[in-house]
Amino acid sequence: MLTRLLDTVTAFRQQHLAAFHLFTAAVVCASVAWAVLEFFKPIGKRRAKNGTKPRLPPGPPGAPLFGYLLDLKKADGPSLRSKLRNLAAYGEMTTLHLGSKTWVLLNSHRVTEELIAKRGSQTNTRSPMPVSSGLVSRDRRSLLLPADEWAERRRVMHGLLNGTALRQYGAWQEQESAQMMAEYVLRPDRWYKHHYRYANSVVVRIALGERPHKSTRELEEMQNAVTFFVGSIGRSIVDWFPDLARLPRRLQVWRPYWAALGRWNHDLYSKWYHPVRDRVRDGTAPPSFVRDHLMHPDTRFRGDDDDLMYVAMQLIEAGSDTTREALNIMAMAALERPEAFAAARAEVDRLCGAGRDARLPVLADMASLPYVCAMAKEILRWHPIFLLTPDHVASQDIEFEGYYFPAGTGFTINGVAVCDECDDPRVFRPERWLDGHETDIAHGLWQFGGGRRICVGYRLAQRSLFINIARLAQPNGPYNPEYLNLEALDEPFPVKATIRGEEYKALILKEAEAAGVLEEAGSASE
Template sequence: MAIHDEIHIFAGQHIIVTMAFSTSLVVGAILLALRQFFRPIGLRHPKAKLPPGPKGLFLFGSLLRFRQKDNPQYMHKLLNEIASYGDMTTVHLGSKTWIFLNSKRMVSEIIAKRSSITNGRSPMPISSGIVSRDGRSLILPPSGWTERRRLMHHLLSGTALKQYGEWQELESTQMLAEYLKQPSRWYRHHYRYANSVVHRIALGERLAKSSKELEDLQNVVTFFVGSIGSSIIDWFPELAKLPKFMQIWRKHWEALGDWNERVYRSWWDPVKSQVDDGTAPPSFVRDVLLHKDTKYKGSERDAMYLAMQLIEAGSDTTREALNIFIMALLTYPECIAKARAEIDSVCGANAERLPTLADMDNLGYICAMVKEVLRWRPIFPLTPDHTALQDFEFEGYYFPAGVGFIINGIPVANECEEPEKFKPERWLDGYEKDVAHGLWQFGGGRRICVGYRLAQRGLFLNIARLLYCFNFTAKGPLDSTVLNHHMTDEPFPVGVEIRSKRHERLIVEEATKVDVLTFAEQAM
């Protein structure tokens, strides 16, 4: 081969190598820049010292492991695996850093005792911003949450709980009549009850909505919850700062946000009109949210989102908890005998009267059963993160501001003897009437669910009454680890029968007395 041919070959190879090397440098520089730009927030502070945890993948961390967040069995396994690192586990998810709190002690120390500095929320540009119009206080930072929280504290006053209790008892009586008239639709009665109570509390009138309207509102909740963490943008919130023409994801989520707001408007506008013209009945909207003495600082849209999120939160979680209660009875029938013995001793074994909220002091086992329902099968294995508002140290660790703390609901709930068993007795410790004592299903600290007492009272009332009046049997195979409590159709096969003719007469008499029997017969 001629020397000049060898030179040409060498030159060509040199160019290829140079180009490959240059390309590698550019790609490497880009990857390095991406890594620095999207570096998990917990690793950005030079003094950061975090608990151990899985290493994860480049850029994504452990994010891909949470892709099956709607699969309960998968999530239970994953959350228990995360807890294997110790009382706290560091998990990097995109550019976010979450510290999973795997024991009651850690939850108490970080979420409760340090709530003044751990009550933030990490940015969620999709689920909180676009889908929710920055209107759902559940996932808002303190700057958008404090004013809404101030108003929602009215729900906890003794006067409010007394008034709401009367409505809960009335709607519960209708639910018993619905069970009597349409036992095969037991799961639908749970939703109708829960939605009716919170609808009356928030908007002032008994529920008179079509099946389509109820379905739409239920879908609003489903789609909103489904949006949380579904978009990569919520895990890399820095991307939301790109120019809007580059945010190709916006169209889809804005359409969902528009639909969400239209559903809200269909419920809100009639009530707002009544408040404006002075014909509105007593309600949270009329007497607190839009009352001149309240001096609410938010916009009219903010007020709508605040009112409607009360309905969302109060209706869906209650129906799911009641579904879990039914599964517990089917799986652990021995609990029925203990519960009924207690109720019969208070209300009479011959169906003398229905249990009421005034019986809570005398029905400790039923109160304990409420807490066990919430512990046994947590509705929310994970709740929104409690983000640190400032740097702080704890037990040798240094947590930078912006790090999120997560209550790891499964291992925390299972921190007891024989956790898989449904045992209300474990809560008979003198605090059975305090649903938040030793139980973290409502969150904790300054961001504990405002309506937890209302929820406890509603669950107590309906659990006591259903146990007192009805028998439940399984009508097919059951698996309490796959109970599908969130489904709007029948989650598992159940047979319902009235306990006796005396109990049937009692329900009819009480439903007639409060004028809900006709509604029960017509309920869809």
């Protein structure tokens, strides 16, 4: 009888062994999945350190583990603009869980002012970015650094803002603008190349003290440095799941590619920066931000030599690219709304004269040309260069209008939604900025960021936009969209700039000769 019972148990066990193994495997997989989801749970779904449960604005639910990350990463260019507009439909704030991070999109001026400007001391750090900040930037680009590492770099960057520096840099901006205008006269079909040469030359001169004499290849490499760095931000899944960077080095399969990009970037920076550094040390360097602020003994910068290099070179990166893009957008606006361009020209004529009696506008005219100043602001609002700003991360728990944001929550300005917060947002209308704050490009505009993290060079950018918009509006006839330059494949859109009279051509070339840049304008246009 016992034997029959054992045989029955054995038969039952064999019969159900497969099911037992499947059940065990399912339990193990479920346990692992639960552990992974718990470990990588986004900040906004974790209780704060004091045990308080987060209370967040509404937002799309997203997928398990990844949240809204896969949807956001699929969007690019026009599709990202459309997506950001749609996300603003949730209200003034939209919550996105992105991997193990939580972003709160700020979709209005009001909440941006409240959380980025007024609470800047609580929202001025950054979330960890092991790839774009760590491997690509070697934890030295201040844009992505947390507050404690960013503060020292920010302190020395304030040397860009004092009145003496702005006056010195202004003289250089006017001289480089004189060359750009001469280049427009000599080769109008290369208008977009003239924008980049101006932007790069100004910022290199400010940062390093010398007009750049670089080959086309060297300039392209610097442009690539900007493109590769910006393209690395958030591209790797590791930046959205920063705890993956704690894995043993041999398991970090992403590391070789990004580390190689970081070495290339460092070597490129060194080729531009080290000769200037050496001239500062031996006393032969001309005036510059590096000589007079960054490396000056009175500054007492507490970083090492590589820190100095990254502070200087990131100024070149940022200043070259954004000014170039803004001037290209100006040309686009002239096509879209030529009457606005004509209004700017009329304002310049009233101040600077017309025809044979005309003079070129100068930076000292800024307060007297409010429409041109308004045009600069509208350029950045109408077609925002930065659709999203880097996250402003809460360094402490924040209560705001019934919401409870735990420390680590990222607040990100939705540049598309905020720039659309006006009447007829798709219409280019500089008049909307004629409010008494025209000469403050950051007032009411968040394209330079905000709070303590606002771009330290925004006043320099404003002055570059002003002088070139005013000077391009003065002599140019309409930008002609019918002209197709099929050979210029790198032209952002096909146009041809025309000049409205021989007297303006003579004025521009005369000013370029007086500024000592006419010969260079000719060689740059060949």
